[in-house]
Amino acid sequence: MSFMLNNLIQHLWEKFKKDNAQINLILAALQKIGCQNIPIDHFAIIDLPGPHTGIFVLKEIFANFGCQQRGQGYLPSKQNDFIWMAEKDCETQLATTALPQMVLADFRLDELSEKVRHIIWKYSQQAQPLPKVKYLKQASTPTINHFFLNYFGGRDWPLPTRKEFQTVHEFNELLAWVLIFGRKPNHFTISTHLLKPTFNSISEFLELFLLKLPLPLNENGLIHGGALQGIAQCSTRAEMTSIKLSDGTIELPNQFVEFVWRYPKNFVLRPTLWSDYYTDFLPQQANQVIKSVYLAG
Numbered sequence: 093m094s095f096m097l098n099n100l101i102q103h104l105w106e107k108f109k110k111d112n113a114q115i116n117l118i119l120a121a122l123q124k125i126g127c128q129n130i131p132i133d134h135f136a137i138i139d140l141p142g143p144h145t146g147i148f149v150l151k152e153i154f155a156n157f158g159c160q161q162r163g164q165g166y167l168p169s170k171q172n173d174f175i176w177m178a179e180k181d182c183e184t185q186l187a188t189t190a191l192p193q194m195v196l197a198d199f200r201l202d203e204l205s206e207k208v209r210h211i212i213w214k215y216s217q218q219a220q221p222l223p224k225v226k227y228l229k230q231a232s233t234p235t236i237n238h239f240f241l242n243y244f245g246g247r248d249w250p251l252p253t254r255k256e257f258q259t260v261h262e263f264n265e266l267l268a269w270v271l272i273f274g275r276k277p278n279h280f281t282i283s284t285h286l287l288k289p290t291f292n293s294i295s296e297f298l299e300l301f302l303l304k305l306p307l308p309l310n311e312n313g314l315i316h317g318g319a320l321q322g323i324a325q326c327s328t329r330a331e332m333t334s335i336k337l338s339d340g341t342i343e344l345p346n347q348f349v350e351f352v353w354r355y356p357k358n359f360v361l362r363p364t365l366w367s368d369y370y371t372d373f374l375p376q377q378a379n380q381v382i383k384s385v386y387l388a389g
Contacts (some may be wrong), residue, residue, distance in 0.1 A: 093156060094179065094191075095297070095334040096158075096236065097154075097157040097158055097159065097179065097191060098156065098191060099236075099237065100236070100237065100240055101135075101191060101192060103237050103240075104135065104244060105132065105135075105280060106279055107276075108135075108221055108277055108280050108347065110280070111276075111346075112161075112346070112347045112349070113331070113349065114236065114331065114349050115212075115280065115349050117306075117307065118282070118302075118305065118307070118349060119307060121301070121304075122287070122301075122304055122318060125164075125289065125301070125389055126288075126289050127237055127287050127288065127289065129188070129288070130282060130287075131187075131188055131282070131283040131286040132192040132280055132281065132282065132283065133192055133193065133262060133281040133282065133283040133286070133352045133354070134176065134193040134194065134195055134280075134281050134352075135192055135194065135195070135277045135279065135280045136174075136191045136194075136195040136196075136197065136277060136278050136279055136298075136382075137150060137170070137194065137195070137196055137197070137199040137275050137276075137277055138174075138196075138198065138266070138269075138270045138275070138276075139164065139196075139270070139274075139275050140198065140199070140215065140219070140238075140247075140249070140271065140274075141198045141199050141200070141201045141212065141214055141216060142212075142213065142215075142216025142217050142219055143217055143219075143316060144216075144217075144218065144219050144220065144221040144222065145198070145216050145219045145339055146198040147173055147174075147175060147196055147197060147198040147283050149222055150194075150196040150198075150275075151175065151177065151196060152222075153222070153240075153257070154177050155177070155183070156175065158179055159177040159178060159179055159180065159194065160177060160178065160179075160354065161175050161176070161177050161178050162174050162176055162177060162178050162193070162371065162372070163175065163272045163372050163373065164176075165373060165374075165378065166375060167375055167378065167379045167382070169379065170199070170264055170266045170267070170379070170382070171199045171200045171204060171264060171267070172197055172198075172199055172200075172267075172382075173197060173198060173199070173200060173267060174195055174196065174197035174373075174378070175195070175196050175197070176193050176195045176196070176372070176373055177192065177193060177194045178190075178191070178194075178265075178371070182366050182367070183366065183367040184365065184366075184367070185300065185365065185366045186364060186365060187283075187363065187364065187365060187366045187369060188286050190366040191383045192280075192281070193371070195318070195373065195378075196370040199212070199264070199267055201213070204263065204264070205263055206294065207259055207263075208259060208260050208263045208264070208267070211252065211256045211259060211271075212260070212262055212267070212271065215249040215250065215252060215271065216249060216381075218225060218248075218249040218250060219247075219248045219249050219289065220248055222243075222334050222351055235368070236252075241329040242274050243275065244276060244277065244364055245274075245275075245276055246273060246275065246276050247271075247272075247273070247274025247275065248274070249274075250271065250274065251335070251337050251338065252271055252272075252336060252337065253338060253339050254337050254339050254341075254342060256336045257271065257272065257337065257342060259264070264383075265386035266382060268344075268386075269344065269345070269385050269386060272335055272342075272344055273346075274313035276347070277347065278347055278348070278382075278385050279327065279332075279348045279349060279350050279384065279385075280295035280348055280349065280350070281349075281350035281351065281352050282349070282350070282351050282352070283352060283354065284352065284353050285352075285354055285355075286295045290387055293324075294324045294325075294326065294352075295315060296335060296352065297351065297353070298313055298315065298326060298351075302326075302351070303325045303352050307328050308328060308329040308331070309326065309327070309328055309329060309380065310326065310328065310329050310380075310383060310384045310387065311326040311380070311383075313326055314326065314380075316377040316380045317374065317377050317382065319355050320358075321374055321377070322354070322355050322370030322372070323352060323353070323354050323355065323370050323373070323374065323377070324352070324353040324355075324371075325350060325351065325352050325353075325377055325380075325381050326350070326351050326381075327348055327349065327350040327351065327381050327384045328347035328348045328349045328350075328384065329345070329348060329384050329387055330346045330347055330348040330384050330385050331345065331346055332345055333344070333345070333346045337358065345384070345385050345386060345387070346385075347385070348384035350381055350387060354370050354371065355369065355370055356368055356370075357370060357371055359389040380381075
């Protein structure tokens with residue numbers, strides 16, 4: 093299971109690096125200061141709610157690859173439910189080698205406006221049912237990789253019209269992003285507390301490294317959280333990209349890069365294990381970070 097999960101995540105990471113200029117700039121700059129192994133904290137995938145789509149389908153996929161749910165949250169302003177999952181044996185793994193967590197999300201249909209609900213259901217019901225994961229696991233590794241790279245590479249429903257997009261966007265920008273881009277990871281996150289050479293804090297990472305790069309930052313580099321919360325976060329702002337719809341072109345932010353600093357749990361003086369650190373997520377901070385996909389750089 094672990095091999096298959098690692099293989100899938102590695103392919104998603106490579107695809108993210110291929111599609112996102114920001115991460116390549118960051119990785120090159122980190123290598124220049126001696127950071128060769130870049131620890132990944134988590135990545136996020138959001139789906140539309142529908143008969144064959146949504147958070148429960150995403151959860152089933154990763155559960156069948158040896159992951160378990162470790163928490164959940166809700167962003168009321170975006171009608172957005174999310175969970176996070178990790179490998180079942182993550183507690184005993186080294187923090188520097190544990191696989192990243194998966195943050196999986198969708199939206200509450202009953203909290204959308206009638207017009208928006210109609211549009212989302214119109215497209216999500218055109219998604220194809222996911223083949224039984226247990227059968228996919230029996231397939232060859234190349235077959236599995238090909239299937240899931242396509243599945244997590246975008247959407248399997250048609251693109252909306254400009255009017256439909258604008259209707260959804262005016263109500264919920266995050267939902268509009270998912271309607272266009274589908275399930276592809278909207279961001280990957282670097283574990284700044286695990287970088288070697290080390291930084292003393294995320295503030296130092298920001299001041300001595302990130303602010304020196306020609307990158308647009310979410311809220312001008314504002315850091316959310318800190319030692320009291322157990323986790324601190326900041327992120328780039330996604331860069332604009334053109335999407336051609338059937339009746340015109342729209343401009344929409346693409347993927348972004350997040351940076352996280354996880355603090356050791358109380359009384360852990362020399363943290364080495366994944367479980368030595370705070371490992372959860374805070375909805376109020378996640379709500380600020382996810383703005384990176386609809387506040388363009």
